[in-house]
Amino acid sequence: MSAREQLLLPSRGERDEVAAPASAVVAGGGLAGVAAAVALAERGVSVVLAEREPFLGGRAGAWTDRLASGEPFEMERGFHAFFRQYYNLQALLRRVDPELSFLAPLEDYPILGPGGQVESFSGLPRTPPWNVVALTRRTPTLGLRDLMGVNGPAALAMLRYERGWTYDRYDDQTAGEYLDSLRFPPDARRMLFDVFAHSFFNPEGAMSAGELLMMFHFYFSGNPEGLIFDVSRQPFSKSIWGPLGDYLAGRGVDVRTGCSVSSLARGREKRWSVVLDGQATEADLVVLALTVPGLQEVVAESPALDDPDFRRSVEGLALTHPFAVWRLWLDRPPRPDRGPFVGTTGVGSLDNISLYHLFEDESRSWVERHGGSVVELHAYAVDPAMSEPAVREDLLHALHAFYPELEGARVIEERFLLRRDCPAFAPGSYADRPGVPTPHEGIALAGDFVRLPIPSALMERAVASGFLAANHLLAPQGVRPEPIWSVPRRGLFGRRPVETAASRMR
């Protein structure tokens, strides 16, 4: 079986800590910023971590809220799946939970379609191409005759991932065009690919096919761990952010929540001067681990970041469509055979349904006290023209279509988030996408939109980029880098990439 790989890093320093005192500002307290802060602080750098929101975690963050009954609870930005090939995320989380005991495995990850269609991903072989073969053979919406009509060379691209080749060939195409070109029957296309493509928050018609193929390799065809994930037994504030906040404090990191970074300039005593809540703080090293608009605002306000290509690549970034997260406390449970999580497709904009009381302790305890259920609905890549009431109506209609037993259930409490802060991966955006290193000495970027030398996505991409940012900034000091792990970097039929130490970082 293909195994995970360790990325060979240009810096192979042996020193545990920086030789001379060094300071850093990490801007942004999501997974990317926290990973960078952890790696820097562990190597003796004195770190200020500035996060605009009053809590850590960004898009995976959580905060305390109160139900009308007065009961406190932890609200999150939404359900998150922790895939088994998220090696760098696991390495970060093992700092506070060495056994990753806060995670519970989910047996299956079924997809429900209209008219009772079901696709299951459980029990598939893990080795390519047998995982792909087994899935195609057992997919009920895909017969032998359909398979004969599939566009073989296009389908082979899913097993042929290799960074240079895949992006050169497919980045200018949309994911929708690529999926159409496969000539799968419409039902099979919907059940096998539409949910997957949507999971990255980008609509198929405006997402790069190269990016989709990279994600297909990362999650399925090149993933030695299989398409399996775990979920957090506790709200993220308890399982992740409280412990990581304590860990950072224990390493001397000055964690400032509710603190905005507005600009950078050349420093007097140290290399950079960063404006935090209106006050200049000098630092040798800076990691910008912000949202796309946050980064664009900081760069726009910082004339010292004067490299025209860098400015252009940051300006060229964009946000994708909004997404909706709707947590519902209902007076009625769904049918007992319903699983904790299902992906859904083909009915309105609903993308998945999670039953929180089946896996998360706080929701389970609410149901033990009151009966009923705690249900969360997600819709990704929501049509920006849809109003909030229209999104709600659409999601409720889809919930009832999939789980008719919940029709007429009374909503005891609800929280509805309609946000737009996930990055776009537009066709043709790869070549100009900024990477972790910048042309400005002492400054690195991190975040789930940054171009990486390894196949990676979402939370894992955020953490890998944060670790890479710390490695990049500390490389001149000969400090031992944080190991970076990856699924195999090329697919079964991918050509061996010819890479130099420098190209490995881009």
Ligand SMILES: Cc1cc2nc3c(=O)[nH]c(=O)nc-3n(C[C@H](O)[C@H](O)[C@H](O)COP(=O)(O)OP(=O)(O)OC[C@H]3O[C@@H](n4cnc5c(N)ncnc54)[C@H](O)[C@@H]3O)c2cc1C
């Ligand atoms: C509903 C939903 C479901 C998801 N499900 C999954 C999933 O199942 N699996 C998965 O892997 N991923 C999932 N994701 C994606 C995952 O949450 C993100 O990929 C990851 O959290 C991104 O981390 P980040 O650090 O790159 O960015 P962010 O979390 O966005 O962090 C950037 C931080 O910068 C801060 N900031 C911005 N501007 C400033 C400023 N000027 N000064 C200071 N701070 C600033 C922001 O407040 C934010 O905290 C999901 C996301 C959402 C929204």
